[in-house]
Amino acid sequence: MILAAWNVNSLNIRLPRLVEWLAANKPDVVCLQETKLEDHKFPVVDIAAAGYAAHFAGQKTYNGVAILVREGLAATDVVAGVPGRPDEQKRVIAATIAGIRVINLYVPNGQAVDSDKYRYKLDWCGAIAGYLRDVLSRHPNLAVMGDFNVAPEDRDVHDPALWAGQVLCSEPERAAFRLFLAAGLKDSFRLFEQPPKSFSWWDYRQLAFPKNHGLRIDHILLSPPLAARCMSSRIDRNARKGLKPSDHAPILVELRD
């Protein structure tokens, strides 16, 4: 079983690339972030033609998350947002597929350390940590995946000195990420040997991608039973190439049955 996550930076713009990528990779579940589409504009028909059912929670211009499920698999108990914590910003959606609870996250960017958005980010992450603990108590098979907007360690940063203390790399953000792990989850990427300087996001500016000036901020976290089934975890940096790419690459894990 293949689970994937991809911040597409506008599903409207990225739809052709997404459809092509689905055909090439045949994932079973795909968590999308930054769809930037209101629900009535979601391309349900095109996604169905590609062989996937879609569950989504979106808004105009910003944010928006979706879970795509390959036909033949059923998604149950779809929940948008965090129960008991209303939020205008559409950043969370969850569903159960093949006995796995999947939570799709689009963590706030935070803009700049000590900004209002940064405080919102840390507060939001604290609430999510509680949500994950709660879900994990009921779902031993849990995958939490998406755009976390945190580079957990210096090895996830192309130039740690340049980024030291900056948003995406600051210690409070890293502590928030560790709180997700402390809830009982593993960073699937680090279950395996990986090439050095592996990143999932590259700025559109200043030749960042060809120079591999990136950050690893997209993650798939697995509960212990799923981590035990995990055969691989990788970043598809090929999908960052070519015309009109997202600034994020898709990430994938493969689980044995």
Next chain:
DNA sequence: ATGGCAATGTTTCATTGA
């Protein structure tokens, strides 16, 4: 073999992203 910001909204620039 990659490519020098991109997407959105209402525009001819502002805002946001990370």
